[in-house]
Amino acid sequence: MAMNLTTQSLRRIVASFSPARNRRMPATLPLQTSLTFYEYDLIMSRLSNDLERTVPACASFHTSGPCASDRDDKARKDLRSHARVRGIDILRNPRLNKGTAFTLKERQLMGIHGLLPPVVRSLDEQMVRVMSNFTKRATDLDRYIYLMSLQERNERLFYRVLTQNVEQMMPIVYTPTVGQACQQYGVAFRRPRGLFISIKDAGHVYEMICNWPERNVKAIVVTDGERILGLGDLGVYGMGIPVGKLSLYTALGGIAPSKCLPVILDVGTNNKKLHEDPLYIGMAKERVTGERYDAFIDEFMKAVVKRYGQGCLVQFEDFGNHNAFRLLEKYRHKYCTFNDDIQGTAAVAAAGVFASLRITGKKLVDNTFVFQGAGEANIGIAELLALAMQEEGLPKEEAYKRIWMVDSRGLIVKDRPSGGINQHKAPFAKEFKPLTSLEEIVNELKPTALIGAAAIPGAFTENVLRSMGKFNERPIIFALSNPTSMSECTAEQAYKLTEGRCVFASGSPFPACTLNGKTYYPGQGNNAYIFPGVALGVLTCGVRHIEDKIFLHAAQSLANLVTDADLAEGRVYPPLSMIREVSARIATDLANYVYSKGMASFYPEPEDKEEFIRSFVYDTSYESFEPETWEWEE
Ligand SMILES: O=C([O-])CC(=O)C(=O)O
Numbered sequence: 001m002a003m004n005l006t007t008q009s010l011r012r013i014v015a016s017f018s019p020a021r022n023r024r025m026p027a028t029l030p031l032q033t034s035l036t037f038y039e040y041d042l043i044m045s046r047l048s049n050d051l052e053r054t055v056p057a058c059a060s061f062h063t064s065g066p067c068a069s070d071r072d073d074k075a076r077k078d079l080r081s082h083a084r085v086r087g088i089d090i091l092r093n094p095r096l097n098k099g100t101a102f103t104l105k106e107r108q109l110m111g112i113h114g115l116l117p118p119v120v121r122s123l124d125e126q127m128v129r130v131m132s133n134f135t136k137r138a139t140d141l142d143r144y145i146y147l148m149s150l151q152e153r154n155e156r157l158f159y160r161v162l163t164q165n166v167e168q169m170m171p172i173v174y175t176p177t178v179g180q181a182c183q184q185y186g187v188a189f190r191r192p193r194g195l196f197i198s199i200k201d202a203g204h205v206y207e208m209i210c211n212w213p214e215r216n217v218k219a220i221v222v223t224d225g226e227r228i229l230g231l232g233d234l235g236v237y238g239m240g241i242p243v244g245k246l247s248l249y250t251a252l253g254g255i256a257p258s259k260c261l262p263v264i265l266d267v268g269t270n271n272k273k274l275h276e277d278p279l280y281i282g283m284a285k286e287r288v289t290g291e292r293y294d295a296f297i298d299e300f301m302k303a304v305v306k307r308y309g310q311g312c313l314v315q316f317e318d319f320g321n322h323n324a325f326r327l328l329e330k331y332r333h334k335y336c337t338f339n340d341d342i343q344g345t346a347a348v349a350a351a352g353v354f355a356s357l358r359i360t361g362k363k364l365v366d367n368t369f370v371f372q373g374a375g376e377a378n379i380g381i382a383e384l385l386a387l388a389m390q391e392e393g394l395p396k397e398e399a400y401k402r403i404w405m406v407d408s409r410g411l412i413v414k415d416r417p418s419g420g421i422n423q424h425k426a427p428f429a430k431e432f433k434p435l436t437s438l439e440e441i442v443n444e445l446k447p448t449a450l451i452g453a454a455a456i457p458g459a460f461t462e463n464v465l466r467s468m469g470k471f472n473e474r475p476i477i478f479a480l481s482n483p484t485s486m487s488e489c490t491a492e493q494a495y496k497l498t499e500g501r502c503v504f505a506s507g508s509p510f511p512a513c514t515l516n517g518k519t520y521y522p523g524q525g526n527n528a529y530i531f532p533g534v535a536l537g538v539l540t541c542g543v544r545h546i547e548d549k550i551f552l553h554a555a556q557s558l559a560n561l562v563t564d565a566d567l568a569e570g571r572v573y574p575p576l577s578m579i580r581e582v583s584a585r586i587a588t589d590l591a592n593y594v595y596s597k598g599m600a601s602f603y604p605e606p607e608d609k610e611e612f613i614r615s616f617v618y619d620t621s622y623e624s625f626e627p628e629t630w631e632w633e634e
């Protein structure tokens with residue numbers, strides 16, 4: 001067969017595989033017998049080379065991202081992967097595998113006829129089977145393992161199930177079950193997912209990233225496992241978190257899974273239990289710190305840019321406090337990066353506060369905030385609220401005056417005898433007497449809002465909650481620590497002890513609770529309302545550095561999506577069932593904002609931002625591999 005085939009002639013030859021042309025051929029006869037295997041492979045490899053040339057190695061999201069113009073590329077790319085992978089390998093590739101949804105024609109063409117049960121099922125029919133299997137599992141951890149193995153088997157089916165059942169699935173692939181999965185990762189671990197880079201590999205990080213099979217990664221979630229949710233140092237077992245966060249990048253933010261890369265940086269663990277755990281999958285040594293640690297993270301950031309370009313977004317997740325703040329400061333103006341625990345959590349909590357003001361009837365600046373905990377989340381929230389107050393015209397010192405912080409040593413006051421006030425806490429230190437117990441602090445300061453994120457379960461005691469109810473008509477009470485087991489109080493306790501008057505939100509989900517005949521639906525103040533939409537906006541518009549004002553804008557945008565009906569039910573966030581729409585709306589609002597502020601780098605500026613954003617969203621329906629459905633370039 002001649003090698004200088006034109007696309008036209010290839011089209012004719014490939015179309016000749018189609019049973020439409022061979023109607024009388026018995027349906028079970030492998031169609032490629034009309035050509036020899038040699039001829040077939042020759043065509044396919046030629047096709048593959050052609051396509052390789054037409055799909056450039058792209059540095060920008062737009063030439064290769066999941067955008068409308070890429071839909072054309074996409075058919076070609078699927079064809080290319082199809083051309084490279086044949087037979088049983090197709091079924092083993094979660095990105096191509098459709099299981100029983102492969103049509104008879106596809107099975108014959110792709111050399112998988114007979115490798116599947118004869119029945120052909122639609123995506124919807126497959127979903128019914130998945131949901132039935134899912135509900136039959138005995139525990140949430142079993143459900144987590146079941147969903148992870150579905151993700152490894154058939155990616156589109158996984159995302160279809162996830163996107164259509166967000167309320168039911170999110171507590172499994174995300175907090176709280178993901179926390180439990182991380183704690184038992186040694187047992188739950190089936191197949192590696194994402195990149196495991198150990199500090200022992202320092203000097204070779206770029207080469208390791210090059211081992212990742214995707215050429216066009218646009219979003220990385222990275223952790224070193226030091227502070228996994230509120231569960232502490234879980235070392236490499238923390239890998240469940242980047243995997244879970246990126247599942248939401250796709251399910252909620254619509255960013256294609258091929259563009260997402262979970263990474264764990266293994267620098268050891270200070271969790272002694274893991275040193276003795278025979279199932280531990282990481283380096284069972286004390287954490288490396290200091291210059292060696294910093295050089296390793298630096299090498300990682302440079303390697304990411306070298307491999308995937310400067311537009312690749314790096315989300316830092318669940319690093320220890322000291323590193324989280326430091327690394328954010330170090331990288332925020334050099335890379336496209338943010339810290340989800342500081343900035344993402346800040347935005348979601350601020351949105352909850354903004355929405356609460358519509359219930360309390362107060363202005364932001366008329367509030368007194370007490371923060372239980374002065375770690376990443378609370379410092380992030382406090383700083384963002386201070387920024388919001390300044391945007392409303394309040395001088396900086398005045399803004400800080402309205403925010404009080406409590407850490408493990410008590411109220412943060414100037415010259416505190418017990419010390420422990422670092423540079424992040426210092427702006428909030430007051431001229432005041434040192435107090436240690438939260439009950440005493442609440443009684444003394446009479447705050448309008450109490451926000452907890454110190455992972456101390458039960459920190460909002462009965463007395464604290466009652467006092468909040470006594471001092472305020474509508475107290476704001478946010479118990480943000482994750483997972484559920486770390487929450488400062490339950491939703492029920494908060495509503496009960498304030499006679500149903502509090503405005504409550506929690507980081508992990510709590511069920512609705514009924515009190516004196518009225519049902520309250522607690523909102524989930526989790527950064528999942530923020531990071532997928534921010535990521536979508538940042539990537540599509542080509543934002544290079546993610547300023548705090550972007551998070552403030554995202555917070556305002558989220559708060560504006562809370563309806564009066566939501567507020568009447570006690571929710572300060574839109575219901576979880578709306579979260580995908582929320583992400584698209586936040587991304588659209590951000591697109592308008594970043595173009596108006598000159599922060600976008602994608603030009604020409606799209607006229608219709610909403611259409612622009614929505615055109616990027618990952619489609620969970622199956623691709624057809626039947627040649628006659630492909631669109632060809634002449
Ligand atoms: O993962 C979550 O649910 C929220 C979060 O970032 C954390 O708690 O660290």
Ligand SMILES: [Mg+2]
Nearest residue numbers: 229317318341
């Ligand atoms: Mg986190």
